[in-house]
Amino acid sequence: MxxxxxxxxxxxxxxxxxxxxxxxxxxxxxxxxxxxxxxxxxxxxxxxxxxxxxxxxxxxxxxxxxxxxxxxxxxxxxxxxxxxxxxxxxxxxxxxxxxxxxxxRASIKSLMDMAPQEATVLRNGKRLVIKAEDVVENDMVIIQTGQKIPIDGRVASGNASVNEAAITGESVPISKVVDDQVFSGSILDSGYLEVIAEKVGEETTFSKIIELVEEAQEGKAKTQRFLEKFAAIYTPGIMVLSVLVWIITRDVHLSLTFLVIACPGALVISAPVSIVAGIGNAARNGILIKGGEVMENLAKLNAIVFDKTGTLTNGKPAVTAIKGFGLSENELLLMAAEAEVISEHHLGRAIVKEAERKGLNLLNKPTEVTVLKGRGIEVNLSGKLLYIGNRKGLFQNKLHIEKEVEFYATEQEKAGNTAVFITNDKKVIGIISIADTIREKAKETIAQLKREGIEHLVMLTGDNNHTAHIVGEQLGMDSIYGELLPEDKAQKVKACMGKGIHLAMLGDGVNDAPAIASADVGIAMGVAGTDIAMETADVVLMADNLDKLVHALKLSKATVRNMKQNMFFAVGTVALLLAGVLTKNVNLASGMLIHELSVLFVILNAIRLVKYKPFRSNKHATVKKHKNSLPARKVCVEC
Amino acid sequence: MKTIKEIKTVKFQLETLTCPSCSQKIEGVLNKEQGVEEAKVLFNSSKVKIQYDSDEVTSDRLKELIEKVGYPVLS
Known part of the structure; x- marks a missing residue:
């Protein structure tokens, strides 16, 4: 029916x-x-x-x-x-x-409603309006003001300001020009874009978010499992009681009343409804929390490990100085840029970018490229062997570093730069200094995290120790580890974990994936578009914004609090109902009434989470956190 | 020779589910059916996700089953 x-x-x-x-x-x-x-x-x-x-x-x-x-x-x-x-x-x-x-559940629904319906594509020189799911890869898609972008792709021409709220939860429009990545579900605020479709249909980041959120909502919290176990005993137990009561008292009315209250309604719905509202709130703000258990773990956190680049810093390093030993600045830069042109490494890209900015023409293509993970690259550039990378690679190649070079490099590093060494097969021929700027809000966020009960903040980086300490100390980190290879990071994370420590690892999700996977809670940040990061992390912050970390943390605490309120209320109601029935204060009708009211109450309580905003008033939050830090610590001692 | 099973996945949207115990009912009935590999009710999105062997059972039959337990399938 x-x-x-x-x-x-x-x-x-x-x-x-x-x-x-x-x-x-x-x-x-x-x-x-x-x-x-x-x-x-x-x-x-x-x-x-x-x-x-x-x-x-x-x-x-x-x-x-x-x-x-x-x-x-x-x-x-x-x-x-x-x-x-x-x-x-x-x-x-x-x-x-x-x-x-x-x-x-409205949050997820409102998210789903943002799904694009139709698309305008250019096929054989003709404009066709088709269903969004019918767009195929490499289609040229045309998007005008007010329209939704129906696919993930790269801008081929035009420029526009685009609202990516569906993906990142941030409604401030972002400017998009040629070669920029755009995402399905975003809305073109103003302008005009022609985009080449790269990911379509279910493959788009937007579709994946919906899919992940749907799955996440079913991920059961520990509290929920406990309640389900309780309910599994409760219902049959009450039924047996009902029969027993009839056998002993022959009071049909009384035993029928038991049947009415046997439904564990509020009990089984109390936990999932809070989780759903919490996950929904998160999703609308560009945060994916993968299930109830992750939510509970998030609320328990007392230590966070940061991978510096891309989280505490902008992850957009820029060249700050170029020094050639025996050749000019531009000669050195050109050579390095030609070698790094194929590099995916952010330092390599910074070098290439600088060369492009200076208008240098990259003519020669490197051959025999070897990527030395965590060290640098080795290439053959027009017959000459070239190494570009850090100190570790120098030692490995057993190259002698002259005093003058060493002095210069250390000086650069002490100033917070990463010194990239360029060598031929004999000696260092130059150093390019690169620095990544600290995020504007990083310091504030760290302070907030401390107020939220995070007692231990650790920073990991592949950068040299000088830079690591300059950045780390400036931000007030408790422990700082530099010069780490990607695999060292995972080890460090494991070493930090232990009794009473609930640790999260925050990274950009690309080269720190193993470290993210080894933490109690793995958090990837700013990953719109990178599928692997979205899949491996327990919590995904779609936007490239540290505020979201605080949001996730506060929200998880509010959600767990809400869940506990619901749980106590539901169990309390059951106890009251039982007592009421046994003392004949509750009959069939009032039993049903109380039961339904209790279910409604837990749902309404959970709905408060849908509108929860962690940054509404800071004063309020500061007062609250003291109360919170106590149970969190208690939990630590217990396990 | 035994042919390799072809497992398909289908998702049905139901009307808003209000009691988690409904999930057990729907899952129970579906999992008893021949050819169903795994049936899972997504309570919070009111959807049923079923993996089934298309040689043994059709998605129409699965839909019919869900409706037979008393839950209209929307899509």
Missing amino acids: KAKEINRIMYAAGILLLAALMSYLFNWNQSVLNRFLIIATLLAGYPTFLKAWKAARLKMFSIDLLVTIAVIGALIIGEYMESAAVTFLFLFGAFLEGRSLEKA
């Missing part, structure tokens, strides 16, 4: 109940009143009976069956008022729960 039909039945039964109430008030005779009530019972009970029957025929147990038995029993013993109330409340409760659950 469709929800609409059930609703109609519910309204009709409601009118009948009103009629019954009138007849009671105006003292019509008892038989008229009873007739109204019996018809209302049968009407409102019909959907429930039908469901119970359908499930029973397939040999499935259902709560509907318990309610059906209780109602039939009530009709037999002549409790028409109660039977009518129970059936009506059961329907009405489900109706209200459906409505409010939709609100609790």
